[in-house]
Amino acid sequence: MCDIIWCKKKKDGKDCDTINYLDPYYFWNWEGTIACAECGTVYYIHMINGFMYKGPEERPGEKPDTRPLYADKPYDGYSNYRPGVEGRTRPYQCMPRSWLTGTADMVKFSIRGRPVRGWRPQPKSAGLAGTFGFNWDIQKLSPEVWEEYQKKLAKGEVKDW
């Protein structure tokens, strides 16, 4: 088996059964140790022109040289480890910047402080590219926004223009 390491190591009485994908440019000609993303078992491999010349051989106790960029488990609903998961997969520096991978700011009020119907990001209930109906009773449908709005009104933060 090459280009993937299908880890069959027993872990907690179960097979690890994780496929570690060896991305083609990095591993085309490569020798070293690589750790399974799921169970951390260290394997030695020696690849020449894409072929697994030696390995994968277990090297217990050794420190892995690297990790795969991606790994998944077909027998567990294809659950996976994506690039850059600490201690599992190799970091991928070309990921969006840290402040872009966080949770998006909720926009409920316009710059004039008035409640807007098209929130950003849209809640899941809006569906794909959804909008809410024309008559949107804030007080009834979004009581928490209504409350926030009342506070803004009281503070005089709501402007006409």
Place this chain on the structure above:
Amino acid sequence: MAEKRDIEIKSRADTIGLMDLKDVRPYPVTPPPTYEQVKPVYEKRKALDFCNWSEENLKFEKRYGKDEALTGVRVMDIGLWRLGHKFCSSLFGESGAEVVSIEPPSGDPLRKLTPFGREEYLLQNTETGEKCGMEFVNETVNTHCVTLDVETEDGQEIFKKMASNVDVLIDGMPPGYMDNLGIGYRQLKEANPGMVYVWIGMLGQWGPWKDKQSKFGQWMLEPFSSCACSWVHNTGLAQDLLPRGRGGDPTRSGIWVADYVAATQGYISALAALYWRDELGGTGQMVEVTGAEALMDIIDFDITWYGFNASIKGRSGGWDPNLNQYAWNPCKDGYMMIGGQTDKLWYNIGFCFERDDIQFGRLIHEDPFLKEVGARNALHALIKTYSLTTRWLRDQNRVEAETKLLQYQLAAGPVLYIDEVCEFPHFKYRPWVYVHETDYGPLLIASAGLSYQVRTPFRCKWMGRDLGYDNYEIYMKWLGMGQNKVNEFKQKGVI
């Protein structure tokens, strides 16, 4: 006489032994396909009539008998080191204009540029024995080579007289150099208001970075402009696919691409300016083209994406970040490009691979995440798909991979080496690559980019010339200056 022998070429490896034996490996190694061999291709899509008409009207051999679009247009070109102004004037030359390229009496240093500085790669004029770099020869097509020292007073006078009679002046000198000498656009337009003055450079003649140069006064040449516009940062493998120092570094294009793009834009701008001048009652004007901006015009959506959410588009090597599959990956004897992103093609790729690798469908087609066209483009989906694609490719050479994939109606093409390009039956048939007789003996060249035209195709008449080869002819024709006068200026070091 070359010894003839039968050889069978199955892959590039079979041709390597032949390459050192010049007599045994004439060009082409294999003859181009005949019309009888190509005819069934035309018939297959019921295109026989149209293809016959196209061959009749567009074929290479017909071009020399046809008109030249820019007959009567006079172009003068001055510059050093750069390919931009040279390529631009070559385009004018190939489309029929009379082009004069001005070099200092010591010659453009570009004449001496040769791969790894090795003299044996210089071309040698078969009559005079003068040597010249291949880069210079390739980028001076149909241009007259004239010498003139524009830093002398006499030289400036001569230059002014010549410029008073041209339609287009192409300037490849550093920013403001010609203006400082009193022979820039502002001064020359007094005598020749109809002149279109095209400046081609890296970052521009004005603006805070116009004079960026080394402390020794070397002004900027390519690839500084491709560095300055993120082209270089954008090219190559991601450092996460190959670590820095092992291939994941920003990479230059194999050619001085910004020069060529800027030159093409300069040519187009000049033609539009000529049209405006001649057909719509305009006047001459100055056009400025920079390599960096010319490339920024075509670096895809990178700038828009940055503006959209401050994303810096990362390098992704042979992988297209918008499409899956749409990439080249390593195979047994090189690299193989495979394309198929719609559902039909995507599954066809898998069906093809599964003939040899039964696990592919299990791991790829059955993964629910990969069933959605959009989801497949996620980075981890690309990693998974291409890891398994390459597992199939490593057993295939390019011909095998192409043959198998084409059976499944997929877009598949090998990444070709230059020797294979020159032997590509398609290019040999049209012929895109051909042997041209030059002062330097027969040279294998690619056809002019715009050669396939029914009425006024571009064409190569000659390439490169000895330094000052056309001095007598051009000075007589353009200025009425006789041989004695030219010789006098030569003595003074002006010409």
